[in-house]
Amino acid sequence: MSGLRERKKAATRAALSWAAIRLTVERGFDDVLVDDIAQAVGVSARTFNNYFSSKAEAIAARHLDRSLRLADELRARPADEPLWAAIRAAAMVQFEPGPEVEQAPPGDHADWVSGLKVMLAEPALQGEMLRAVAAAEAELAVAVAERTGTDVKQDLYPNLVAAAVSAAVNTAMRHFVYADPPVSMERLLSDALTQLAAGLPVPVTR
Template identity: 60%
Template sequence: MDTVGLRERKKQETRIALSWAAVRLAVERGLDNVRVEDIAAEAGVSLRTFRNYFSNKAEAIAARHVDRTLRIAEALRARPAREPLWPALRGAIETQFALGQEGHGGMGKPDEQWLAGIRLMLTEPALQGEIAKASATAEQELADAIATRTGAGGMYPRLVAAAVGAAVAVAMGEWLRADPPLPMADLLSDALDQLQAGLPEPG
């Protein structure tokens, strides 16, 4: 038998189905034209069950993004303890963004839903609070992982986590904005370089 039972797995499936339905409907009709009830129906559960998982539309839409960002901290912990912090951080981040680049030899269709979800979150003002909350959660985990890895105390772990989170957010924003599309990896690398250089004033 698996380490996770049927119960656990079905719960996860329901959660994903709800989040997926939320994003799809919101993209199709616009956020305001989607009732929580519709999302529940789309996912094949009762309205009340939706509320057992999420407290509102925004949370449901952001759920997959939250999961993804939380995995950065997880990836960091999985790295060899002796690896210096910054390379480890870059590695951990890259594993979560190893997609979206078109024309690359990799998978052809770069998680279209994820892209739509991100675009939606950056577009709809009503979702910005949620994306920010997601970042806060992720940064908390990241700070813990950094503290464990470096043994540093004080503000350092939280500073690094917050700064890295900021860099990721800025890079993501630029990625969506860039008209001649740029590879996410490059933007991310560029942002982290500037951060590590202490953000010196150009010119």
Template identity: 60%
Template structure:
């Protein structure tokens, strides 16, 4: 990535995190594009060069995380069992999170939960998840010698996506100081076990 591309990517990421931080602090409907742009030190026009609206800016974190998971899965050893590779790739995808900043606020946990319940954001998150599911199915097909349009890779990809969402919901219900990774790994392990009856 050249210097110009890197700067653009950094601006895009900064806008996305600013949208999340302000929404967690104020609520989705109380945040304007102008607020997000000002938080990063750019114009609203610059914001519009990257995102169609604040919901897309927030959901960009889902999309980027999904792309990291797909890239991590592709990089796993070819002879590694599929579910182990998926578990490690998903965990890797969730490692990138700003630390020592607003994510340590006692209101962060509840604010994210409330933010994710907004209909506009749910729609954008579904769109991002669909893109990631398609890319994940391609990598799973590569690892299993199947066609990405066949049921198996499609089913695995979408099931993994659902497991991540369930893990998030369980985490939101837990103590706000709890680590997310154990919830994530347990969800993937239950899939690997075939969802046997408890």
């Protein structure tokens, strides 16, 4: 029973976060109220406040949850799999069919990206995103340390790997927003992690 309860709570949290994102993209950050987000999901504002302290935190939660899932998926990879192959495979899980993908806001790519640009420029959201990135990076460093037999408090390596992966995710996200013609986030993140695994070789130009 507790497992079902936890899944329902996770589903409500994700639905509220996606609703916050969708409404902010459609209307702009300042024109979305907590009541609007709660109503979109069919819950009360009090229920919203049980999950999030602000609409900015609700928006940043999608990035945080996906990033934390990467650490969980890395722990589940075969122990004999090379580290960077395991990291890439763990990162790609977020694009597989499931509740997270199915709840993603639909709509025209150009409208969605245009809204994201406005949304990500909000100072309140930037602060929440920085906190989300820091929390996710710390958890990934722990997972890398467990996998490599290093000490997250004493060794540079797991923290450096986590920071590099975080940079890859953020860079891929920025390219997703500004790429012309459009490129999928899945392709961008896969390419970024592949280049990291290869040691960031200098591109061959003609």
